[in-house]
Amino acid sequence: DVKVTQSSRYLVKRTGEKVFLECVQDMDHENMFWYRQDPGLGLRLIYFSYDVKMKEKGDIPEGYSVSREKKERFSLILESASTNQTSMYLCASSPPRGALHFGNGTRLTVT
Amino acid sequence: AQTVTQSQPEMSVQEAETVTLSCTYDTSESDYYLFWYKQPPSRQMILVIRQEAYKQQNATENRFSVNFQKAAKSFSLKISDSQLGDAAMYFCAYRSPLTGNQFYFGTGTSLTVIP
Numbered sequence: 001d002v003k004v005t006q007s008s009r010y011l012v013k014r015t016g017e018k019v020f021l022e023c024v025q026d027m028d029h030e031n032m033f034w035y036r037q038d039p040g041l042g043l044r045l046i047y048f049s050y051d052v053k054m055k056e057k058g059d060i061p062e063g064y065s066v067s068r069e070k071k072e073r074f075s076l077i078l079e080s081a082s083t084n085q086t087s088m089y090l091c092a093s094s095p096p097r098g099a100l101h102f103g104n105g106t107r108l109t110v111t
Numbered sequence: 112a113q114t115v116t117q118s119q120p121e122m123s124v125q126e127a128e129t130v131t132l133s134c135t136y137d138t139s140e141s142d143y144y145l146f147w148y149k150q151p152p153s154r155q156m157i158l159v160i161r162q163e164a165y166k167q168q169n170a171t172e173n174r175f176s177v178n179f180q181k182a183a184k185s186f187s188l189k190i191s192d193s194q195l196g197d198a199a200m201y202f203c204a205y206r207s208p209l210t211g212n213q214f215y216f217g218t219g220t221s222l223t224v225i226p
Contacts, residue, residue: 033214042218043202058213090156099146100204100214102156 003027006091006103013110019078021106023091030096032074034058034066037088037105049074081110113138115205117217124193125225131178132188132220134203140164144206145179145186150219151199159201162186190222198224 007022025032033048045058047066055066063085067075074093078085086109092100114137124130136145147159162170162179169177174194178187190197203217 040218043216045213048213088154092156094214097144097208099144099158099161099206100148100156101158102148105154105156107154 004091004093004101004103006089006106008106009104011106011108013078013081013108015082015110017078017081017110019081019108019110021076021078021089021091021108023074023076023103024072025074025093025101026072027093027095027101028071029093029101030071031094032068033092033094033100034064034074034076035090035092036060037090043090046076081108083110086110113140113205113207113215115203115215115217117201117203117220119220120218121221121223123223123225124190124197126193126195128193129189129191130193130222132190132201132203132222134186134188134217136184136186136203136205136215138184138205138207140207140209142208144208145177146204146206146214147175147177147186147188148202148204149197149199150202151196156202160188193224195224195226198222 004025034046035043049055049068065077089106091103094100116135143164145162149157160172174191176189200219205215
């Protein structure tokens with residue numbers, strides 16, 4: 001079974017802090033994704049990566065950046081956290097033509 | 112961009128009964144993939160079933176089956192013999208092999224199972 005691991009289930013940060021959300025997958029998938037999930041808005045794509053050091057902006061990249069130095073790891077960075085970034089963050093990976101496999105999610109609260 | 116619409120924000124079903132969740136999508140492509148995901152209160156997104164557009168046969172996985180109507184751009188999920196553990200948010204998703212690697216999600220249907 002594919003395993004996608006997100007480093008934290010719950011995270012509380014202060015406004016202005018730099019925040020790192022880490023995601024690791026163990027199935028050698030080329031593609032990795034970061035989504036944000038908010039009630040009533042469904043899943044919105046922040047960034048995705050189709051190869052090491054490659055990244056593409058999704059629908060809502062503002063205020064976020066990503067890093068993919070190794071194939072198995074995809075990090076989401078909030079350069080200066082703001083309260084409107086309080087949300088559920090979901091990481092996922094997939095093979096080229098297959099389904100998404102999700103991590104357990106990180107619920108981030110910015111105070 | 113492709114759009115995916117789930118017109119039922121909430122549904123309920125009696126335990127052991129059958130329920131159908133609706134999903135429609137908008138695309139001009141002929142080759143694509145469709146998925147249903149389940150998200151229980153634990154928040155883990157779980158793949159329920161997938162369908163390749165080039166396959167005419169509807170996918171089934173145990174109590175879960177789909178009604179894929181390509182011309183109508185409809186992809187409904189049928190859950191038979193509903194169980195309490197089926198209570199969750201269900202998301203329909205579309206993947207295009209052409210527009211990079213993007214997935215497009217509906218806004219979800221919250222399913223309640225009544226004992």
